Amino acid sequence: MQSETTTPQAVTVRTPQGEDGAQAPAVLLRDIRHDFGDLHVLAGLTLEVAAGETVALVGPSGCGKSTLLEIACGLQRPSSGTVAATPAALVPQRDALLPWADALDNAALPLRLQHVTRAEARRRAEPLLAELGLSGFERARPAQLSGGMRQRVAFARALLTGRDVLCLDEPFGALDAITRAEIHRWLAGALAVQPRTVLLVTHDIEEALVLADRVCVLSPRPARIVAELAVAGARPRDPADPALIALRRQALEALRAC
Amino acid sequence: MLSAVIVLALLGAWELYVQLGSVDELLLPAPSAIVTALVDERALLWSNFTVTATEVGLGILLALAVGLLLAVGLHLSKTAHRAIYPLLVASVALPIPVIAPLLVVWFGYDLGPKVVIVALVAFFPIVVVTLGALSSTDSELLRVLRSMDATRWQRLRFAELPAAVPAAVSGAKIAVAVAVMGAVFAEYAGSEAGLGHMILQSIPQLETARAWAAVVVLATFAISLVALLAIVERRLRATHSPTPRGLS
Numbered sequence: 001m002q003s004e005t006t007t008p009q010a011v012t013v014r015t016p017q018g019e020d021g022a023q024a025p026a027v028l029l030r031d032i033r034h035d036f037g038d039l040h041v042l043a044g045l046t047l048e049v050a051a052g053e054t055v056a057l058v059g060p061s062g063c064g065k066s067t068l069l070e071i072a073c074g075l076q077r078p079s080s081g082t083v084a085a086t087p088a089a090l091v092p093q094r095d096a097l098l099p100w101a102d103a104l105d106n107a108a109l110p111l112r113l114q115h116v117t118r119a120e121a122r123r124r125a126e127p128l129l130a131e132l133g134l135s136g137f138e139r140a141r142p143a144q145l146s147g148g149m150r151q152r153v154a155f156a157r158a159l160l161t162g163r164d165v166l167c168l169d170e171p172f173g174a175l176d177a178i179t180r181a182e183i184h185r186w187l188a189g190a191l192a193v194q195p196r197t198v199l200l201v202t203h204d205i206e207e208a209l210v211l212a213d214r215v216c217v218l219s220p221r222p223a224r225i226v227a228e229l230a231v232a233g234a235r236p237r238d239p240a241d242p243a244l245i246a247l248r249r250q251a252l253e254a255l256r257a258c
Numbered sequence: 259m260l261s262a263v264i265v266l267a268l269l270g271a272w273e274l275y276v277q278l279g280s281v282d283e284l285l286l287p288a289p290s291a292i293v294t295a296l297v298d299e300r301a302l303l304w305s306n307f308t309v310t311a312t313e314v315g316l317g318i319l320l321a322l323a324v325g326l327l328l329a330v331g332l333h334l335s336k337t338a339h340r341a342i343y344p345l346l347v348a349s350v351a352l353p354i355p356v357i358a359p360l361l362v363v364w365f366g367y368d369l370g371p372k373v374v375i376v377a378l379v380a381f382f383p384i385v386v387v388t389l390g391a392l393s394s395t396d397s398e399l400l401r402v403l404r405s406m407d408a409t410r411w412q413r414l415r416f417a418e419l420p421a422a423v424p425a426a427v428s429g430a431k432i433a434v435a436v437a438v439m440g441a442v443f444a445e446y447a448g449s450e451a452g453l454g455h456m457i458l459q460s461i462p463q464l465e466t467a468r469a470w471a472a473v474v475v476l477a478t479f480a481i482s483l484v485a486l487l488a489i490v491e492r493r494l495r496a497t498h499s500p501t502p503r504g505l506s
Binding site for chain 1: 396398399401402403404405406407408412416417420421
């Protein structure tokens with residue numbers, strides 16, 4: 001049962017199950033407000049993400065995108081509003097891998113946290129790394145991997161949490177343009193093989209349009225959604241596609257208007 | 259290389275200074291006299307060295323164990339940190355010559371009080387360096403662990419401790435010099451053997467060169483110990499830190 005109460009107090013409901021399980025949104029944020037002291041970060045934001053959908057949150061730097069993601073992940077409670085979300089796995093801005101552990105140990109970390117033995121965790125993580133194009137690098141430590149590969153290990157780690165919702169917090173911000181285009185192609189492929197609900201935070205409108213089914217444009221702080229753009233077509237999309245260029249203009253205009 | 263040249267120059271000047279009769283040889287023996295004492299008294303020096311080396315070695319091991327535990331404790335509890343950290347800083351100001359006799363009364367003339375004193379002086383740098391490593395764990399990594407519902411123990415076990423263990427050894431490296439001094443003072447307070455004991459005995463016997471020979475042995479020991487801990491630290495960091503083990 002999905003219990004929801006909208007009170008001035010924040011209410012967090014994990015694992016929503018609607019009357020009809022398949023129809024329940026994977027992430028439901030309703031009227032979320034969040035303040036850090038006098039700083040109003042989120043001003044009544046409502047967002048619904050259906051299971052299997054990829055939604056991108058785009059907005060200027062410091063607008064509260066990451067805070068919103070932390071709320072969706074359950075890392076923070078909003079000042080007020082309702083959160084109903086299945087537990088999510090976080091792919092952080094910097095890959096945040098264990099520097100002393102190899103790729104396999106890093107990917108297998110969530111299994112270790114579930115008290116799986118090291119040998120068994122490594123055995124289970126191995127096929128996934130191969131699937132993500134990292135075979136041959138199982139024993140490489142993060143310092144020996146390229147930025148794109150490290151991000152893929154972080155992605156494998158998120159997948160091995162076994163959670164259906166992935167929260168990607170500007171995961172490709174530190175990568176160069178060529179690697180980024182490459183990892184966009186790769187991510188689209190990976191999500192085709194391992195379908196997940198994805199909440200992607202980025203300040204790059206193009207990245208959002210290339211990857212997401214729906215793009216929510218956030219205003220500067222205090223953030224609210226100023227535009228919602230549905231994007232059609234198979235992923236990854238060509239950023240030079242005229243339809244995408246038109247959507248991009250629309251997003252920029254929405255940002256300029258607020 | 260350059261430091262070897264400097265040391266040789268200093269030794270030459272020292273030798274010359276004593277040979278020219280500018281100073282009483284009972285006060286400052288010439289380097290050549292010290293070398294002679296080192297050779298002549300090697301059996302005595304060795305047997306006393308093993309005593310002091312045991313004290314220092316066990317003391318540092320004790321300091322590492324207690325220091326690491328205390329650092330983790332202070333890291334986990336803000337209250338403990340607030341309550342104990344100032345005392346820890348104050349403990350550095352404890353003059354060893356004053357507390358050493360007390361410990362001798364408590365623990366007797368043998369190894370016990372020496373190990374405790376060495377641990378006492380060595381453990382402060384270990385705690386400080388370890389605490390620093392524990393609290394500078396990548397915050398993004400801790401955020402990921404929290405998002406995966408890691409318990410406090412798991413965050414410690416998988417993220418914080420692996421960085422803290424090499425840091426503790428690095429703290430011990432810093433502590434070696436004071437640890438050796440601590441052992442000498444502990445022996446001054448009451449002992450039957452050890453290089454500190456030997457120094458204390460040699461001076462009234464007007465065997466200044468022998469006392470200096472003991473100092474040379476102590477210094478060599480301290481340098482070797484620092485080098486050894488540096489190797490251990492490097493080995494630990496090789497499996498605990500971002501330095502690549504040779505890029506493939």
